[in-house]
Amino acid sequence: MSEVRHNWTKQEILDIYNKPFMELLYEAATVHRKNHDPNTVQVSTLLSIKTGGCPEDCGYCPQAARYHTNVEGNDLMSVSQVKAQALRAKTAGSSRVCMGAAWRNVKDGPEFDQVLEMVRTINKLDMEVCCTLGMITENQAHRLAEAGLYAYNHNLDTSEDYYKDVISTRAFKDRLDTIDNVRKSNVTVCSGGIIGMGEALEDRAGMLVALSTLDPQPESVPINALVAVEGTPMADLPPIPIWDMVRMVATTRIIMPETQVRLSAGRTQMSREGQAMCFFAGANSIFAGDKLLTTPNPDVNEDMAMFKLLGLNPQKAFTKVSQPQTVEAEDSQYAAKGEKPKWTRPGHTIDRNEAAKKKANLTE
Numbered sequence: 001m002s003e004v005r006h007n008w009t010k011q012e013i014l015d016i017y018n019k020p021f022m023e024l025l026y027e028a029a030t031v032h033r034k035n036h037d038p039n040t041v042q043v044s045t046l047l048s049i050k051t052g053g054c055p056e057d058c059g060y061c062p063q064a065a066r067y068h069t070n071v072e073g074n075d076l077m078s079v080s081q082v083k084a085q086a087l088r089a090k091t092a093g094s095s096r097v098c099m100g101a102a103w104r105n106v107k108d109g110p111e112f113d114q115v116l117e118m119v120r121t122i123n124k125l126d127m128e129v130c131c132t133l134g135m136i137t138e139n140q141a142h143r144l145a146e147a148g149l150y151a152y153n154h155n156l157d158t159s160e161d162y163y164k165d166v167i168s169t170r171a172f173k174d175r176l177d178t179i180d181n182v183r184k185s186n187v188t189v190c191s192g193g194i195i196g197m198g199e200a201l202e203d204r205a206g207m208l209v210a211l212s213t214l215d216p217q218p219e220s221v222p223i224n225a226l227v228a229v230e231g232t233p234m235a236d237l238p239p240i241p242i243w244d245m246v247r248m249v250a251t252t253r254i255i256m257p258e259t260q261v262r263l264s265a266g267r268t269q270m271s272r273e274g275q276a277m278c279f280f281a282g283a284n285s286i287f288a289g290d291k292l293l294t295t296p297n298p299d300v301n302e303d304m305a306m307f308k309l310l311g312l313n314p315q316k317a318f319t320k321v322s323q324p325q326t327v328e329a330e331d332s333q334y335a336a337k338g339e340k341p342k343w344t345r346p347g348h349t350i351d352r353n354e355a356a357k358k359k360a361n362l363t364e
């Protein structure tokens with residue numbers, strides 16, 4: 001196993017990212033082989049349990065209510081709908097279901113109780129359960145842990161410096177606070193970001209500093225390539241070159257040797273050769289299924305054909321961390337507190353977000 005360091009500097013990370021390509025690939029593949037089975041890739045299915053209508057202004061997101069996109073919103077799915085989808089995902093080879101709700105933060109009440117029931121249901125199917133529900137308090141993290149949640153996803157998105165150019169409705173520190181709340185429970189942390197949002201290389205390195213200096217480092221780090229959706233403030237940004245994606249994956253692998261590095265949004269823009277380079281550079285997790293919340297993703301059959309071609313095997317559930325036990329609602333130690341935490345609302349103006357909002361208002 002490699003030594004896990006929590007004191008990476010931005011310059012050290014930039015030096016790794018900018019190495020000659022073959023040297024970077026070789027070093028990342030070496031670290032990968034020391035810490036993981038290089039022929040095993042974890043497969044997750046992302047399920048949008050509540051779509052659209054989000055009050056936040058994330059500049060990359062088609063689910064923000066203020067932008068005019070083609071996303072059709074829906075209310076929270078029922079537990080039986082989620083169970084049916086989870087069973088389908090399991091049959092198709094997924095070991096994890098990640099449920100996403102377009103909320104700013106979790107509110108105690110009937111909807112959160114319904115999500116807790118979804119977590120119990122999927123854990124009982126012997127699948128890893130992950131949720132991404134926005135900001136949560138420590139008590140809510142404990143309630144999710146009791147229900148049997150395996151992982152909580154809360155992406156840092158980008159560097160602290162560039163965050164102000166992407167989102168104005170919350171601050172970078174709010175993200176760190178939620179991750180800290182998750183860490184106080186026994187739920188594992190999934191946190192990563194997006195490249196291709198117009199950020200500088202220093203911002204990519206800055207995000208990796210923030211993630212790698214967490215102690216412990218996140219168990220899972222998704223690396224997304226921006227999917228530029230019509231109507232969002234970032235609609236006109238060009239796709240990132242595959243070389244940037246491979247460099248980002250390789251750098252993440254080297255500085256977070258034990259973490260599962262996930263190829264997430266943007267895979268439809270990548271060739272099989274490109275994805276194979278990412279697996280060689282240390283990516284060992286993907287999202288499967290033809291939709292990633294609301295943006296397109298390769299279909300399961302295509303992915304399984306790629307696995308066959310590359311000799312990859314899907315990772316079994318609970319290979320890295322053992323299965324959490326589900327506590328039934330009536331035996332819960334953590335009652336709803338009805339907390340109303342004051343998350344930050346920086347409220348500064350981001351020109352491209354304002355322009356997209358104005359355009360949306362004009363077309364309504």
Ligand code: SF4
Nearest residue numbers: 054056058061064102
């Ligand atoms: S990324 Fe999440 S928080 Fe941001 S607008 Fe989209 S759904 Fe809302």
